Amino acid sequence: MSAPAPPPSLHDRPLYEQVAERLRERILAHNLPPGSWIDEQALVRDYGISRTPLREALKVLASEGLVTIRPRRGAYVTEVSERDTREVYHLLMLLESDAAAEVAGRASSAQLAELEALHARLEAAVHDREAFFALNEAFHMRLLEIADNRWRVQIVTDLRKVMKLNRHNSLLSEGRLAQSLQEHRDILAALRRRDAEAARALTQAHFRQGLQAARSVAPRGPGGATAVQVSSERGTASIPSS
Secondary structure, three states: OOOOOOOOOHHHOOHHHHHHHHHHHHHHOOOOOOOOEOOHHHHHHHHOOOHHHHHHHHHHHHHOOOEEEEOOOEEEEOOOOHHHHHHHHHHHHHHHHHHHHHHHHHOOHHHHHHHHHHHHHHHHOOOOHHHHHHHHHHHHHHHHHHHOOHHHHHHHHHHHHHHHOOOOOHHHOOOHHHHHHHHHHHHHHHHHOOOHHHHHHHHHHHHHHHHHHHHHHOOOOOOOOOOOOOOOOOOOOOOOOO
């Protein structure tokens, strides 16, 4: 019997997906800040690709809400307005509170133990902001996975990408980190009690408090596109075309 074929390498993925991933990483790291114009000509040169995969990649990022394509003006990194923040939090509140109620009723003891373990790691990461942000998201996404609705997971994943465009994370508000941890403890306690309605209400309150904190750290004054034009990626290797 012949040996099984090796798994496909990253280079077997469509080129536009590789380009989209590279740009997504730069956007979420704020190397391409919100409002900045994406210089397609510079990226084509730096990545060693044609315009076709780049434009397909930009369409993917636009579908995720990370890029805004303006007719006759090109592509820009999406700017998150106060209204955007409010609407994203509202949808996250509805979707994740519904998931929490389902988890309270259906999760196994082992799955609840997973959430407890993630929360314990979150508690231990209070002095490491980047680790805390990553574990906080991991906790929320694991709860969604346990609720087992792939469409809800997909929608929330895209909404959370949009949230990452905003540097003014709610957890940066004074006292919010400790408050958020207590809210997680309360949600976990409701899950352990198998109290679906309490889990739903507590998760909704968690997002309401998060929105209030995000507003408190957002800059005051009129918004507007950033004047900086971050476009090319000097010194990086080109994306292989094979």
